[in-house]
Structures are given as C-alpha cells and as structure tokens.
Amino acid sequence: MRRIAVTLGVMWALGVAAAWAATAPDVLVRENTDEILKRIKTNKDAYAKDKKKLYAMVDELVLPHFDFRAMAKLVLAQAWREATEDQRARFTAEFRDLLVRTYSTALLKYNNEEMIYLPYRGPLDDRTAVVKVEVKPAAGGPNIPLEYSFYLKDKDAPWKVYDVKIDGISLVTNYRSTYADKIRNRGLEALISGLAADNKAGKTDQPLGPKSGARRDARAAE
Numbered sequence: 001m002r003r004i005a006v007t008l009g010v011m012w013a014l015g016v017a018a019a020w021a022a023t024a025p026d027v028l029v030r031e032n033t034d035e036i037l038k039r040i041k042t043n044k045d046a047y048a049k050d051k052k053k054l055y056a057m058v059d060e061l062v063l064p065h066f067d068f069r070a071m072a073k074l075v076l077a078q079a080w081r082e083a084t085e086d087q088r089a090r091f092t093a094e095f096r097d098l099l100v101r102t103y104s105t106a107l108l109k110y111n112n113e114e115m116i117y118l119p120y121r122g123p124l125d126d127r128t129a130v131v132k133v134e135v136k137p138a139a140g141g142p143n144i145p146l147e148y149s150f151y152l153k154d155k156d157a158p159w160k161v162y163d164v165k166i167d168g169i170s171l172v173t174n175y176r177s178t179y180a181d182k183i184r185n186r187g188l189e190a191l192i193s194g195l196a197a198d199n200k201a202g203k204t205d206q207p208l209g210p211k212s213g214a215r216r217d218a219r220a221a222e
Contacts, residue, residue, distance in 0.1 A: 026120035029131050029148065033115055040110050048108055051202075058104045067160040068096045070151070074162065075175045079183050087188055094195035095175075102204040112138050127152050129159060 039057055040047070047054035072092040073080045080088060114136040123129040129150045134143040147165040163172045182191045 026117060026131055029133060030115075030117055033133075036107070037110065037115075040107050044108060044110075051105070054104045054107070055101065058100050058107075067162055068092055070160065070162045071095070071172060074172045075179060076183075076188070077176055077180070079180075079188050083188055087192060091188070091192050091195070094192060094199055097199045098195060098205060101199065101202070105204050114138070116143065 043053070043057070047057070069088075069092050072088070072095050075095065076083065076088075076091065083091070116134040116136055118132040118134065120131055129152075131148040131150075133146045133148075135146065136143050144167050145165075148161060149163040149165070150159045151162050152159050163170055165171075179191055182194070
C-alpha cells in the first residue's frame with residue numbers, strides 16, 4: 001500500500017509542473033491524478049504486457065518544467081558541489097530514468113485506492129507551497145498522507161515540483177541518505193555508472209527511508 005502511495009504521489013508530480021502557473025495547485029493535483037489513474041484503469045492489461053507502452057504514457061506526462069535537476073542537486077548535496085558539470089548532467093539523466101521506470105512499474109499495482117484531496121491553504125510563503133492529499137487503502141486501514149512540495153525560483157518563473165513526502169518520508173532525503181553511503185564508499189563516478197547499468201538492465205527501486213524537512217530543501221534547490 002505504501003508503494004501505491006509513493007507511486008501516486010510521484011507520478012502526479014511528474015505530470016503537473018508545466019500547467020502550474022495557470023491553474024490552482026489543488027485543481028492540478030486532482031486533474032492530473034485523475035488522468036493518470038484513468039489511463040491505468042483503461043490500459044492496465046496492455047501496459048502489463050508491454051512496458052514500452054507504459055513508459056511512453058509516463059514520458060508523455062513528464063513535462064519539461066519539472067525540475068529534475070533541482071531534485072538531483074538536493075539528492076547529491078555536497079557531492080553536487082564537488083561534481084563536474086558532466087557528472088551533474090549524467091547523474092540527473094540517470095536518476096530521472098530510474099524514477100520514471102520505478103513508478104511506471106509500480107503503477108500497475110494500483111487497486112482502486114481512493115484519493116482524498118485536503119483543503120489547500122495557499123503558498124507557505126513567497127517561495128514555497130505544499131499541497132496535501134491522503135490515500136485511502138482499498139482494503140481498509142489508516143489513510144496515508146501525501147505532500148507535494150513546490151518552489152518558485154523567481155517571480156516570472158512557474159512553480160516547480162522538487163519533492164514529494166509519503167507518510168512523512170521525503171523521497172529526496174531518502175535517496176540522499178542512500179547515495180551518500182555509496183559515494184563515500186565508492187565515489188560519485190561509481191554511483192553514476194551503477195545507475196546507468198541498472199537503468200540499462202531495467203531494474204527498479206523502492207525509495208522509502210528517513211524523514212525530512214521539505215521547506216528547508218527548497219532553498220537548496222535554487
């Protein structure tokens with residue numbers, strides 16, 4: 001069930017950023033989530049038989065204004081500052097591919113869970129905003145909270161998604177903790193090469209880990 005919550009959270013975020021400036025964030029959450037789930041319900045068997053069709057659907061929703069680079073910067077933290085521009089670009093590309101493939105595959109596990117859209121209170125300040133949703137398990141049990149975090153780079157730019165929290169767990173901080181150990185033990189280049197190999201082999205991930213503060217990370221994304 002947590003995997004479904006993670007999936008719904010991230011896949012909505014991947015498809016929402018470009019339209020943000022013209023539409024209220026709570027409306028965007030609802031519309032994009034409904035569209036993703038509609039496609040899964042309609043084409044689930046076809047997606048299960050042909051992952052390329054599934055990935056194509058996800059790629060259609062991954063709009064150019066989603067800030068994967070900001071997410072990658074937050075994930076690598078100090079290693080980002082020490083990396084070359086080539087390493088930054090390669091890590092961002094491989095990390096993006098890992099997320100898209102992981103959550104594309106996990107979407108197939110959707111089983112009519114209900115989405116509860118909580119009242120939106122507007123931006124937290126002039127630079128950050130959070131939209132809150134809860135996933136109601138089809139089999140019962142407590143609802144799982146989701147938080148979509150956004151930041152505004154400047155007044156003329158659109159709002160961009162930079163993190164998603166599932167039940168208090170930040171995807172960015174989870175990966176940052178995992179990758180910090182790998183970089184410390186083997187180095188950044190080995191991490192990038194490992195991600196590239198995993199992507200080529202079609203491996204997926206299950207990012208669940210320690211809790212974090214989303215607003216603090218927004219400043220570091222700039």
